[in-house]
Amino acid sequence: MKSKKTIPNYRDYLNLDSLLKSQKLISEKRGKKAHDEMLFIISHQVYELWFKQVLYEIDSIFEIFEIELIDESQIGIAVSRLHRINEIIQLLIDQIKILETMTPMDFLEFRDLLTPASGFQSGQFRLIENKIGLLSNDRHNYGGKDYKDKIHEDEVDNIKDSENSESLFTLVENWLERTPFLLSEDYNFWEQYKSAVSKMILNDKKIIEKNKSLNDSEKESYFNQYNATEKMFNSLFNESVFSKMIDKGQFRLSYKATHAALLILLYRDQAILHNPYRLLSKLIDLDELLTTWRYKHHLLATRMIGKKIGTGGSVGATYLKKALTKHRVFEDLSSLTTFLIPRSDLPNLPKSLLRNMSFHYDTAED
Numbered sequence: 229m230k231s232k233k234t235i236p237n238y239r240d241y242l243n244l245d246s247l248l249k250s251q252k253l254i255s256e257k258r259g260k261k262a263h264d265e266m267l268f269i270i271s272h273q274v275y276e277l278w279f280k281q282v283l284y285e286i287d288s289i290f291e292i293f294e295i296e297l298i299d300e301s302q303i304g305i306a307v308s309r310l311h312r313i314n315e316i317i318q319l320l321i322d323q324i325k326i327l328e329t330m331t332p333m334d335f336l337e338f339r340d341l342l343t344p345a346s347g348f349q350s351g352q353f354r355l356i357e358n359k360i361g362l363l364s365n366d367r368h369n370y371g372g373k374d375y376k377d378k379i380h381e382d383e384v385d386n387i388k389d390s391e392n393s394e395s396l397f398t399l400v401e402n403w404l405e406r407t408p409f410l411l412s413e414d415y416n417f418w419e420q421y422k423s424a425v426s427k428m429i430l431n432d433k434k435i436i437e438k439n440k441s442l443n444d445s446e447k448e449s450y451f452n453q454y455n456a457t458e459k460m461f462n463s464l465f466n467e468s469v470f471s472k473m474i475d476k477g478q479f480r481l482s483y484k485a486t487h488a489a490l491l492i493l494l495y496r497d498q499a500i501l502h503n504p505y506r507l508l509s510k511l512i513d514l515d516e517l518l519t520t521w522r523y524k525h526h527l528l529a530t531r532m533i534g535k536k537i538g539t540g541g542s543v544g545a546t547y548l549k550k551a552l553t554k555h556r557v558f559e560d561l562s563s564l565t566t567f568l569i570p571r572s573d574l575p576n577l578p579k580s581l582l583r584n585m586s587f588h589y590d591t592a593e594d
């Protein structure tokens with residue numbers, strides 16, 4: 229049995245001694261304490277603590293997806309870890325409100341003392357971005373400089389590793405590519421889906437044609453719009469057109485993975501696809517939440533410093549605005565909704581496949 233002495237008390241267990249001594253106001257050191265600097269430091273420190281937890285969860289999801297044959301229950305675990313990450317990021321968004329209680333003039337009391345330190349140098353933030361799947365080439369670099377130039381030397385190797393390793397994006401893409409059910413003896417998902425889409429488009433065109441409230445030029449404009457929709461679907465049906473879109477950077481998810489993701493989105497009501505569907509939804513949420521954080525942070529920076537340059541040397545709020553639209557990872561998944569069709573038009577799945585997709589209990593007589 230452990231002796232009582234080895235059980236740490238609250239303060240020791242949480243290492244509060246060093247944690248609570250880690251707020252050193254630079255303004256105080258320089259002889260003129262700026263009251264709001266404490267809030268500024270604590271805000272950043274709690275962000276970094278939550279970043280640590282996010283990385284911890286991402287690494288655990290990596291372990292699940294690195295295995296070739298993933299057990300269904302493991303997908304459920306990955307979904308709950310992603311849910312936790314998303315809740316943390318939601319908290320990080322809400323937390324901006326607290327920092328906004330500092331006025332721009334209060335910030336000016338110590339801002340100049342911070343140069344050249346900036347959140348831009350957060351190694352953990354860069355690790356999160358890379359591990360989720362942001363590619364170096366897709367980054368909005370300011371002044372043509374590599375973001376790693378600003379990272380502390382102790383962190384650079386780790387960040388380089390994350391650039392060259394699998395990411396949540398590539399692991400999920402590989403997993404999608406391995407999805408069964410796309411092709412079997414009596415079922416070809418893609419062919420079935422294609423004919424359902426042609427029927428849907430034909431039907432929609434008939435509705436426009438028969439609509440008496442539209443005049444000829446209005447009908448023509450509707451048809452033109454419809455041709456654009458058809459074109460979009462054609463790019464999805466034609467692998468070489470699709471590859472060109474990937475080459476041009478208009479799409480990132482592979483052809484095969486895109487098919488699987490669509491199958492999951494369309495047949496989400498089938499028991500076996502529930503968790504895969506929840507997983508894709510959580511990834512879409514993650515992308516949206518990070519974009520929302522970037523947007524709120526951009527607004528915060530605009531409110532605090534207007535059009536001044538950042539302490540890290542970027543053009544400030546303008547850089548942040550560009551990064552927020554460019555640094556998205558799972559946009560392909562959200563844009564797949566373009567290709568959804570009404571439930572009533574979904575091709576019926578063959579009985580054998582339905583049985584494989586459902587949770588069933590075999591009795592001895594079966």
Ligand code: HEM
Nearest residue numbers: 275346347348350353529532538539540541542544545551
């Ligand atoms: C008064 C509050 C803040 C202001 C005015 C501000 C301003 C800025 C600016 C102007 C940049 C662009 C880089 C530069 O030139 O410095 C930046 C980047 C960044 N800041 Fe803040 N920031 C604030 C609070 C925070 C907080 C609380 C965090 C939490 C960790 C944070 C994290 C970051 C990150 C991660 C980046 C890099 C973003 C990217 O490259 O997409 N900032 N910030």
